[in-house]
Amino acid sequence: ESLEIVLSDGASIEFDAAALAEKVSQANGADITISIKHVTVVDEVLTSAQKQTVGSRVAFDISVTSGGTHISDMGGKIIIHAPYELAEGETAEGIVVYYVDDAGNREKCVTTYDSVTKRVNWETNHLSVYMIDHEAPVDEDIDDGIMDEDPAESESNIAMWIVIGLAALAAIVILLIVIVVLKKRRA
Numbered sequence: 244e245s246l247e248i249v250l251s252d253g254a255s256i257e258f259d260a261a262a263l264a265e266k267v268s269q270a271n272g273a274d275i276t277i278s279i280k281h282v283t284v285v286d287e288v289l290t291s292a293q294k295q296t297v298g299s300r301v302a303f304d305i306s307v308t309s310g311g312t313h314i315s316d317m318g319g320k321i322i323i324h325a326p327y328e329l330a331e332g333e334t335a336e337g338i339v340v341y342y343v344d345d346a347g348n349r350e351k352c353v354t355t356y357d358s359v360t361k362r363v364n365w366e367t368n369h370l371s372v373y374m375i376d377h378e379a380p381v382d383e384d385i386d387d388g389i390m391d392e393d394p395a396e397s398e399s400n401i402a403m404w405i406v407i408g409l410a411a412l413a414a415i416v417i418l419l420i421v422i423v424v425l426k427k428r429r430a
Contacts, residue, residue, distance in 0.1 A: 244260050245258060245259050254323070256277060257322040276307070288372070292346050292347030296349060301375045302343070303374075339351060343371075343373065353366040
């Protein structure tokens with residue numbers, strides 16, 4: 244069903260059944276090598292754009308090779324677990340992992356942080372460079388005075404008030420006509 248490989252530094256990589264099947268077919272009988280390397284901006288593994296994006300954050304270059312050929316598309320779900328100590332000011336809820344492509348663009352991964360094991364866990368379907376970041380959680384209980392309203396609903400509300408206003412105006416015009424007609428009959 245799945246296979247978790249634990250590395251000596253406490254990091255581990257877990258392949259689901261689909262990813263395992265894909266690796267077996269891609270390996271074609273050759274040995275498979277799994278590597279999770281902690282990388283920094285001085286490492287030649289990162290492009291200059293990746294170095295700029297990663298900055299001083301913790302980053303990993305994760306790869307699988309078979310017979311010397313790099314395999315990045317896993318064909319299934321992979322969960323990576325990496326040791327990570329929260330820095331001062333960071334919270335478990337704010338930890339997020341990003342895939343960083345060669346151009347330095349970031350793509351957010353499904354991320355959790357286990358405060359007991361002090362490991363960050365994220366899901367992916369391909370292997371490459373990943374960085375651990377921290378984003379201050381948004382407090383959803385704070386009322387900032389901005390109405391969260393659907394634009395289409397807002398437009399329909401405006402249209403409704405215009406119709407009500409026109410109907411009221413029409414009623415006033417009809418009432419004035421009736422008053423004028425009644426005054427002319429009396430005169």
